[in-house]
Amino acid sequence: MLQTVFFRSSFFVLLILFSCQKQEDNSLPYFNTPDFSPQFLSKEDALKKITHAIAPFSFTDQDNKIITDKTIDHKIHIASFIFTSCGSICPIMIKNLSAVNKKYEKDPNVVFLSFSVTPWIDTPKKLKDFKNLNKINNPDWHFLTGKKGEIYKLARQSYFAEEDLGFTRDSTEFLHTEHIILTDKNKKIRGIYNGTLQTDMEQLIKDIKELKAE
Known part of the structure; x- marks a missing residue:
């Protein structure tokens, strides 16, 4: 009887450990370098x-409102680079x-930033x-303009927008990328997606949901 109780207790401990490990394995990676090696x-x-x-x-956004990094404090945000x-x-x-956007436009904790290149x-x-x-009504989707050098530096050095290929480029080289970057509430990069692929956007929707649950 004692052995049976011990076996059951051990089984449930292992089950809990496995579930925790599985949950951690399913969490989104962090990206700390421009080669996008997941951690x-x-x-x-x-x-x-x-x-x-x-x-x-x-x-400055489309409404002449100043948008800063403080705007995205403690919020998930999605960055893209367009013109x-x-x-x-x-x-x-x-x-x-x-x-x-349709999925999260009513969520004030999810912000879209589209930087003009x-x-x-x-x-x-x-x-x-x-x-x-483009019939975008979301007040938390900001289309941004400013100094070219500052936008390009932020895109390449902070968002790794062109991965490691663009990390060392300067502001004289034109920036044009299909990459969309997902960051968490601590401004850490958690995902990179091809904005021209619908399947990648479906994955982005799922990943935002996962970040919200963290």
């Missing part, structure tokens, strides 16, 4: 080992991101017209 860590280990975070910034006159990947990216052309008015043209 699967507990929150406690991530605080010690993941040093990279989105740097401070300040840009209003783009006739190739940008329209596809916006269309695909709109599906993600032609800020010398994309004034707040042009960005507002672009947002209206």
Whole structure:
């Protein structure tokens, strides 16, 4: 009888340990370097080992409102890099991101940031017209403009927008990428997606849900 009780107790301990391990294995990775090598860590280990975070910034959105890194404090945010006159990947990216937006547009803890890579052309008015043209009503989806060098540096050095290929490039080289970056409430990078692929956007929707549950 004692052996049976011991066996059952041991079984349930192992089951709990397995479930915890499985839950940790299913959690989203952290990305600390521009080569996007995933690191699967507990929150406690991530605080010690993941040093990279989105740097401070300040840009102007389509409503002439100043948006800074403080805007995304303690919020999940999705970053993309577009320009209003783009006739190739940008329209596809916006269309695909709109599906993600429909899922989370009423959630104030999920913010969308679309940085213009032609800020010398994309004034707040042009960005507002672009947002209206794409029928985007979410007040937490900001289309941003500002100084080219600052946007490009943030894209490459903070968001690793072009992965390691663009990490060392300077602001004279044009930035054009289909990558969409997911960051958590601590401004840590947790996912990279191809904005031209609907399947990647479906995965993004799931990953945002997972981040919200963390």
